[in-house]
Amino acid sequence: MRLIxxxxxxxxxxxxxxxxxxxxLSHASLEAVTVVYGxxxxxxxxxxxxxxxxxxxxxxxxxCEHTMSGKAVMWAGHEGLNVDGLPNxxxxxxxxxxxxxxxxxxxxxxxxxVAIGPLTNIAAAILRDPAFAAxxxxxxxxxxxxxxxxxxxxxxxDAAATEIVLRSGMSMTIMPLNQTLRVMIDQSxxxxxxxxxPIGALMADQAQRFWTWxxxxxTLATGSSSAAHDPAALLTLFEPSLFTxxxxxxxxxxxxxxxxxxxxxxxxxxxxxxxxxxxxxxxQAVHEAFxxxxxxx
Numbered sequence: 001m002r003l004i005x006x007x008x009x010x011x012x013x014x015x016x017x018x019x020x021x022x023x024x025l026s027h028a029s030l031e032a033v034t035v036v037y038g039x040x041x042x043x044x045x046x047x048x049x050x051x052x053x054x055x056x057x058x059x060x061x062x063x064c065e066h067t068m069s070g071k072a073v074m075w076a077g078h079e080g081l082n083v084d085g086l087p088n089x090x091x092x093x094x095x096x097x098x099x100x101x102x103x104x105x106x107x108x109x110x111x112x113x114v115a116i117g118p119l120t121n122i123a124a125a126i127l128r129d130p131a132f133a134a135x136x137x138x139x140x141x142x143x144x145x146x147x148x149x150x151x152x153x154x155x156x157x158d159a160a161a162t163e164i165v166l167r168s169g170m171s172m173t174i175m176p177l178n179q180t181l182r183v184m185i186d187q188s189x190x191x192x193x194x195x196x197x198p199i200g201a202l203m204a205d206q207a208q209r210f211w212t213w214x215x216x217x218x219t220l221a222t223g224s225s226s227a228a229h230d231p232a233a234l235l236t237l238f239e240p241s242l243f244t245x246x247x248x249x250x251x252x253x254x255x256x257x258x259x260x261x262x263x264x265x266x267x268x269x270x271x272x273x274x275x276x277x278x279x280x281x282x283x284q285a286v287h288e289a290f291x292x293x294x295x296x297x
Contacts, residue, residue: 008117010079024293034096063096067158104135123161156263175233186225244280
């Protein structure tokens with residue numbers, strides 16, 4: 001499988017967890033990592049460090065720093081802290097959006113993109129090249145929320161980009177927040193991962209930094225666990241039997257107080273739709289698959 005991962009690695013640890021899964025996915029051929037949202041230079045260096053330690057020879061490209069909507073970037077402050085080699089890490093020259101377009105045009109219909117951050121890079125590629133949407137075989141998104149009306153982070157961080165992507169006509173799968181919250185990774189899991197994975201210690205360290213920040217931000221957080229949002233999205237490609245997919249039209253966009261689309265979505269089941277939404281999954285099996293892919297028995 002030709003694969004590009006588009007990520008805002010560095011804040012929520014789940015992006016790092018997702019890259020860490022790649023050595024355990026034998027059918028994945030990672031062509032590039034593209035980074036988006038805020039300090040993309042730092043994010044690119046962080047992705048490069050992770051890939052290098054794992055022995056993965058794939059280029060990392062810096063992408064869009066600013067949102068199309070004009071919404072300010074959310075920056076936690078722990079991004080990149082305590083990452084050995086970060087200041088000297090190298091990433092590839094070139095624009096991530098151009099790379100997405102160019103790679104999709106090679107053997108059209110053979111490239112999968114997994115977008116696990118705000119959708120600015122993907123939307124920019126759609127606008128820059130009219131053929132891009134058709135050239136991508138499938139787009140897998142972690143984003144949205146379908147049960148509580150919550151403004152999920154990836155979709156709401158750049159609502160203008162989200163709307164462009166959802167209306168693009170691309171074949172896509174949405175892994176929403178209401179499903180990913182069912183798969184929690186805790187300290188017992190990170191200890192197991194640290195014992196067996198090349199970047200296991202880094203993942204455990206970055207997880208605790210994120211958990212501490214999250215606990216100070218919301219009363220719902222425990223300070224010792226968080227959801228495997230992005231890993232669950234990646235697993236839909238490689239272990240689809242663990243998930244239930246429902247074709248939907250995204251037919252109602254919830255508006256915020258300003259009256260503009262703010263990233264909240266609803267869907268209606270529609271057999272002919274090119275957009276599939278994960279509407280159920282075997283949460284325990286997804287948790288086990290995540291640990292197994294990372295090398296935990």
